[in-house]
Amino acid sequence: MKTLGEHIVDKQSEFPDATGELTSLLSSIKLAAKVVNRDINKAGLVDIIGSTGVHNIQGEDQQKMDLFANEKFKAALEARGQVCGVASEEEDEIIIFNSEKGHNGKYVVLMDPLDGSSNIDVNVSVGTIFSIYRRLSPVGSTPTLDDFLQPGSAQVAAGYVIYGSSTMLVYSTGYGVHGFTCDPSLGVFYLSHENMQIPEDGRIYSINEGNYLAFPPGVKKYLKYCQEEDKETNRPYTSRYIGSLVSDFHRNLLKGGIYMYPSTSTYRNGKLRLLYECNPLAYLVEQAGGRASNGFTRILDIKPEQVHQRVPFYCGSLNMIKKVESLIQEHHTQES
Ligand code: AHM
Numbered sequence: 235m236k237t238l239g240e241h242i243v244d245k246q247s248e249f250p251d252a253t254g255e256l257t258s259l260l261s262s263i264k265l266a267a268k269v270v271n272r273d274i275n276k277a278g279l280v281d282i283i284g285s286t287g288v289h290n291i292q293g294e295d296q297q298k299m300d301l302f303a304n305e306k307f308k309a310a311l312e313a314r315g316q317v318c319g320v321a322s323e324e325e326d327e328i329i330i331f332n333s334e335k336g337h338n339g340k341y342v343v344l345m346d347p348l349d350g351s352s353n354i355d356v357n358v359s360v361g362t363i364f365s366i367y368r369r370l371s372p373v374g375s376t377p378t379l380d381d382f383l384q385p386g387s388a389q390v391a392a393g394y395v396i397y398g399s400s401t402m403l404v405y406s407t408g409y410g411v412h413g414f415t416c417d418p419s420l421g422v423f424y425l426s427h428e429n430m431q432i433p434e435d436g437r438i439y440s441i442n443e444g445n446y447l448a449f450p451p452g453v454k455k456y457l458k459y460c461q462e463e464d465k466e467t468n469r470p471y472t473s474r475y476i477g478s479l480v481s482d483f484h485r486n487l488l489k490g491g492i493y494m495y496p497s498t499s500t501y502r503n504g505k506l507r508l509l510y511e512c513n514p515l516a517y518l519v520e521q522a523g524g525r526a527s528n529g530f531t532r533i534l535d536i537k538p539e540q541v542h543q544r545v546p547f548y549c550g551s552l553n554m555i556k557k558v559e560s561l562i563q564e565h566h567t568q569e570s
């Protein structure tokens with residue numbers, strides 16, 4: 235059985251110019267994931283569940299585990315010197331690693347250290363999402379905001395960790411999507427899902443239907459389409475929504491499906507953040523043969539303007555995304 239470490243090194247050896255820095259960076263993420271996994275597994279026994287009573291810059295309640303995971307990932311990323319800075323859902327501003335080692339790092343990492351963290355209180359799966367870019371500013375200098383505001387198409391790697399009934403790390407460096415399952419007795423991630431491909435046509439739709447009244451007309455039409463009976467296209471589809479993005483994404487990646495978070499009355503631009511939630515998952519889904527869009531534009535083509543910017547998100551099986559895009563665009567034109 236191949237371990238994650240061996241797999242990363244094998245992939246690296248396919249590139250003669252590789253210096254091993256990205257390999258080492260991915261190992262840092264693996265290490266922090268193990269630490270966070272250990273503590274999530276003890277939730278309920280130790281004082282890590284529940285809210286800190288503090289809100290982040292986006293007005294959201296920070297959970298104790300959010301902050302714990304944020305600290306662990308930041309520390310792991312700073313330790314080895316490949317990373318010059320980090321943007322995180324839990325940090326108002328970008329974090330610059332201000333040391334000679336930090337300034338010499340080639341990469342920036344954007345992350346949601348613990349997505350869906352309120353689910354921990356009720357023993358539902360959560361995840362870590364990460365996105366890696368080569369910096370634009372010269373190595374050796376202080377990184378700038380522009381290093382973080384690159385379009386998703388410039389990602390050199392992305393992935394997630396799902397802390398579920400088993401813990402998995404799924405990543406891509408642009409050569410397929412590979413999944414590794416943690417053997418808890420050894421603390422080792424083994425390759426379990428090589429070259430993951432999302433079916434072109436799925437049968438699962440995932441959306442918070444409680445927000446239905448505020449959805450764009452095209453999305454309402456699409457939901458109707460999902461629920462209609464039609465033997466030829468295997469409808470009605472089935473509805474599955476965990477409310478934990480990584481878990482919903484992971485299930486749809488394996489089985490085929492569509493995840494949607496449109497604009498709502500509370501979140502005019504959708505709830506999910508472009509840089510550290512949508513871009514990494516869009517990169518992975520494309521690598522797996524799927525598609526991700528804001529209804530009009532490919533997610534990976536959007537030029538970010540702010541670190542915490544939100545975007546409507548439609549992501550999953552190729553033909554399902556094409557269908558919802560066509561309805562969104564058709565009904566948008568009719569309205570305007
Ligand atoms: P978070 O980053 O504050 O945890 O919020 C993101 C989460 C996603 O995991 C999930 O898909 C979504 O919010 C659920 O939102 P809602 O409860 O509005 O359906």
Ligand code: MG
Pocket residue numbers: 323346348349350511
């Ligand atoms: Mg999140």
